Structure formats: structure tokens, C-alpha cells
Amino acid sequence: MLRSTRTLVSLTSVTVIALGLGGCQAADQPAETAGSPDPASLSSAAPSVDAFQADGFTIGIANYSLATPYLAALNTAMEDRAAEVGVTAISTDAGGDPAQLAADVTDLLAQEVDGIIVSGGDLVNAPGVSLAMKDSQVSLVFVDRLFDSGFYNAWIGPDYSTIAWDSCDYIGSALGGRGKVATIKGGPASHPIGLLLAESFGECFAQTLPEMSLVESGELGDWTEAGGERVMNSLLAEHGDLVAVFCQNDAMCLGAQKAAADAGRTDEMIFVGVGGTPEAFEAIMAGSNFNATSLVDPDEIGEQGVNLMVTIFRREDFARNSFVPSPLVRPGNAAEYQE
Incomplete structure (x- = not known):
């Protein structure tokens, strides 16, 4: 079992304010800031919410594919983390079909979820997802894979x-x-x-x-x-x-x-x-x-993805784009990352 590296999340963009539950930004537009962020707030991309129960919220987890152990573990980590903080999670699997992924997002919106997390696998882009979300007031977080264009609130994944x-x-x-x-x-x-x-x-x-x-x-x-x-x-x-x-x-x-x-x-x-x-x-x-x-730890990325969505629900500051570090494991440090 791999030891968590959750305290090591780093930022790749300025901190932004969560303005309600929706208002996805275009990928090619800079994130707006509210004043100068406190440097201390830049120590983690998805602040820990262990002590915070987000009861009453529902998130949709739209997976492009669950065909690999990595992607399946990523989905499980998100489901588990949602349960830990009292969030209801509804997961879907598009089976590697971009059109089905867009249909899954549309269906999740119809179920009136409060936020959607998309795990895009090896997709370069998903215009159907962007179209489905464009006029929605539902928050959108990408985990692992950030599409080249589209509207979203935040992304977290490996560098x-x-x-x-x-x-x-x-x-x-x-x-x-x-x-x-x-x-x-x-x-x-x-x-x-x-x-x-x-x-x-x-x-x-x-x-x-x-x-x-x-x-x-x-x-x-x-x-x-x-x-x-x-x-x-x-x-x-x-x-x-x-x-x-x-x-x-x-x-x-x-x-x-x-x-x-x-x-x-x-x-x-x-x-x-x-x-x-x-x-x-x-x-x-x-x-x-x-x-x-x-x-590249799917458990860590999945957990941080849910933390990020809950932070948006709480209308707190968050980083729009952030990396979960991927330390180089070698003989001299392997024991540090394995339990």
C-alpha cells in the first residue's frame, strides 16, 4: 500500500474564489483573483476537509473508461473520499466512448447533482462535455487529465x-x-x-x-x-x-x-x-x-479531486490548476513511499 503524499500538493495557477456552485471558466481565459492571495494559502491545492462534513451535496463522477487498474482505482478513491465527507457520489463509465461520456454528463445534470468530476483517461478533448456543461450552474472539476479546451472550474493531476x-x-x-x-x-x-x-x-x-x-x-x-x-x-x-x-x-x-x-x-x-x-x-x-x-498515485489524485470539489461547495479559495507531485522512487527512498 502506498503512503499518502497529500501534504505535498503544489499550485500551478493563482488561487481563485469559488463564486457559487457554477460559473465554469473557459480554459483559455485567465482565472480572476479577489485581492492578493496570502502566501500561506498556497501550500496546498485542495485543503484538507477531514473535519468538514458536506452532508446534503451530491457529485457525479463521469469516467471516460474504467478499463485499466489505474482508472478503476482513481474512481474508487473518489467514491471512498466522498463517503468519508458525507457526499453522495454517482459514478458512470463511458466504456471509452466520448459520445457516451457526454451523454453521462447530461444524465448527471438531469439528476441535479451539485458538481461533476470528470476523469478523462486518454482523451485529448471532449467537446460534448463542454457543450453539456456550458450553460450549467454546476461546478466541473477535472482529475488526472485536463482537456485542451472547454469550460471548467478546476483541475488536479500529475505533472x-x-x-x-x-x-x-x-x-x-x-x-x-x-x-x-x-x-x-x-x-x-x-x-x-x-x-x-x-x-x-x-x-x-x-x-x-x-x-x-x-x-x-x-x-x-x-x-x-x-x-x-x-x-x-x-x-x-x-x-x-x-x-x-x-x-x-x-x-x-x-x-x-x-x-x-x-x-x-x-x-x-x-x-x-x-x-x-x-x-x-x-x-x-x-x-x-x-x-x-x-x-503517480490514483488514490491521492482521487482524494484530492473530491477535496477540491468540496472546497468549491464551501465557497472557499481554490487553485484552478494544480499538480499532485510524483516523487521519483529509487532504492534510496522507496521505503518512504511504501507501507
Whole structure:
């Protein structure tokens, strides 16, 4: 079980005032402020509401998909947190269908919920959700995935750009800034999180590791262990001098690690993943060549998402856009993040 990091939430925008329960702002408009925020108020994006019961409120949780363990855990965390603070939660699953997600939001509005939390999965945008919410006075919070445009009150999720830079920095430091590094992408090419990870890792690599080279396979790992193993086999056949592999999630890294072991090349390279799955923790703490992963905790993100919505219900200050930090877990600190 992963230890909570709820006290580490950081802000990415100014604090705003919750003006009633609705009034979603356009994504391309700056948030308005009411006076100068107290620096002390900037210590957390979603203030803890453990001592506050929000009885009488109902939230809708509209999920684009619950098909992965991460997304299912995120939904469960939101349901559990709502129950803890006395909020009724109604969850839906669009099954990966954008049109159904918009229909689910419309249905939740018809049930007169006080707020809607959208978990958008790997969607780039959801115009149907924006249209459904545009004229509504119901508050809208995005968790995990922030759409490129639309109307919303607040968002909270991981900072994948920082995750990629942290991974890049770790690899450079661990290997003395020399050698050939491979990346394994999940795909498809338009996947928003995969794109951000790839772009940010590439930027860090180009700017900070001039004596290292970066390669990738034309294949995609499909975010699965089997896919990571398959892509890694191709990389091993083409590159006999790899010293590190950065994978866009832990499952692909575990598969890539297996491929390297099967090829007798375990001692030649290290692996760095993203996610902080129990299997990744086990591999890191066992001292394997799976050296590090960035912790993206769905329990923490889900809890903070509900905290944020309740803060809006309470008409208190809140940050429109905020990150839940994803610490880099490695052998020296893994025990701090695992119970």
C-alpha cells in the first residue's frame, strides 16, 4: 500500500474564489483573483476537509473508461473520499466512448447533482462535455487529465513534464552522462500523456545530456508488459550498446526488463518507469536493474479531486490548476513511499 503524499500538493495557477456552485471558466481565459492571495494559502491545492462534513451535496463522477487498474482505482478513491465527507457520489463509465461520456454528463445534470468530476483517461478533448456543461450552474472539476479546451472550474493531476525531466536527470546522473538510452512509448501517436512524456524527456535529453544518445523503436508497447517485452526485443536486436531504458509506464518496463534478462544482458543497463506500481516497487527494493519509477498515485489524485470539489461547495479559495507531485522512487527512498 502506498503512503499518502497529500501534504505535498503544489499550485500551478493563482488561487481563485469559488463564486457559487457554477460559473465554469473557459480554459483559455485567465482565472480572476479577489485581492492578493496570502502566501500561506498556497501550500496546498485542495485543503484538507477531514473535519468538514458536506452532508446534503451530491457529485457525479463521469469516467471516460474504467478499463485499466489505474482508472478503476482513481474512481474508487473518489467514491471512498466522498463517503468519508458525507457526499453522495454517482459514478458512470463511458466504456471509452466520448459520445457516451457526454451523454453521462447530461444524465448527471438531469439528476441535479451539485458538481461533476470528470476523469478523462486518454482523451485529448471532449467537446460534448463542454457543450453539456456550458450553460450549467454546476461546478466541473477535472482529475488526472485536463482537456485542451472547454469550460471548467478546476483541475488536479500529475505533472508528466516534470516526471519526464526527473527520469532524464536520474538516468544522466546514474550513468555519468554517457551512453545510449532507449525509450519505449505506449502509443498511439496521439496519446496525450505519451506525447507529453516523450516531448519532455527529449527536451531534457537534448538540453542536458550532450554526450548521450537517444534511440527508440518504431514499435509501440501498448502500455502492457507483453508490449514492453516485444519492443525491447527489437531494441536489443538493433542496439548492442544500450545502457538505459526509459518506459512510459511500469508495465512496459517490467516486460523490457524480462527481455533483457532473457537475452543475458541484465548487467548492461538500467530501467526507469512511470507509475509506482507494486510490482515496480518490488523490483526496485529488491535491488534489480529496474532502478526507478515516478509515483503517480490514483488514490491521492482521487482524494484530492473530491477535496477540491468540496472546497468549491464551501465557497472557499481554490487553485484552478494544480499538480499532485510524483516523487521519483529509487532504492534510496522507496521505503518512504511504501507501507
